[in-house]
Amino acid sequence: MRAYEYRSIYAEDVRYVARYSDDPIWPPRVRAYGGPTEPTHFETAAKFARAAVRLMIPVSLLLVLLGSAFLHADDFLPLQWAPGSFRSAGLAIGDLILPGCWYCVLLTNRRYGPGYALAHLLAATVVALAVIAFNPGGIDQWAMTMPAITGRAVLSFGAAFVSANFVGITVFDAARGPRWWMAPLVGSIAASYVFSAIYFPAAFAGVYERWPDSATAHLVVFTGMSVVLLVPYWLLRPAMRPIDGLNGY
Numbered sequence: 001m002r003a004y005e006y007r008s009i010y011a012e013d014v015r016y017v018a019r020y021s022d023d024p025i026w027p028p029r030v031r032a033y034g035g036p037t038e039p040t041h042f043e044t045a046a047k048f049a050r051a052a053v054r055l056m057i058p059v060s061l062l063l064v065l066l067g068s069a070f071l072h073a074d075d076f077l078p079l080q081w082a083p084g085s086f087r088s089a090g091l092a093i094g095d096l097i098l099p100g101c102w103y104c105v106l107l108t109n110r111r112y113g114p115g116y117a118l119a120h121l122l123a124a125t126v127v128a129l130a131v132i133a134f135n136p137g138g139i140d141q142w143a144m145t146m147p148a149i150t151g152r153a154v155l156s157f158g159a160a161f162v163s164a165n166f167v168g169i170t171v172f173d174a175a176r177g178p179r180w181w182m183a184p185l186v187g188s189i190a191a192s193y194v195f196s197a198i199y200f201p202a203a204f205a206g207v208y209e210r211w212p213d214s215a216t217a218h219l220v221v222f223t224g225m226s227v228v229l230l231v232p233y234w235l236l237r238p239a240m241r242p243i244d245g246l247n248g249y
Contacts, residue, residue, distance in 0.1 A: 054112060105165050108120045125158075200215035
């Protein structure tokens, strides 16, 4: 009798929120009937095919946003009214587009989870590298028309972009919860901080002495855009409900 009462009290004190579809399964799959069965080759191939189909549109959208950010890297914003540090920071239309890349990956994270979000990022990176590898002449000609973009800046951008999105994916997944705005906001701001901390010193240290001011100005813009982009994120939430989660987290 005491054991039954103890279990009842203990059960009432437990606080647990199921986040994934496998959480409420009993008995757990790892212990049920000897454990999970090994997937067949067909099931493995079908899983990869399903993941590829799911990521086709997100990867294409990320590449479009990334290409747009590069194409508008020299379209500087008219900031005559802004403080001197902002006017000399080289802020361009591309800097307004770049946080959209964070949100594109974060929407995939919301819908399919961090594994798919990481695959989304890696797939877009591989496609971008393939374009550069198979058409180096065209890339060189394109870069020559944009004096603000150098080879060092491109390499620094790639490293900063991948690192920023990886941190954004991790932070977003850790911040999932009933406050819908918390995960995308902190994930995007974390990505903005990491990008600014890596890109500007890697691209401009030793070449442009005022790169810390430029990094600070860009970080302010990225943070502001992270807040603004909560609006389209909120509008897309009904269409991007988590398929592997519960309670819309």
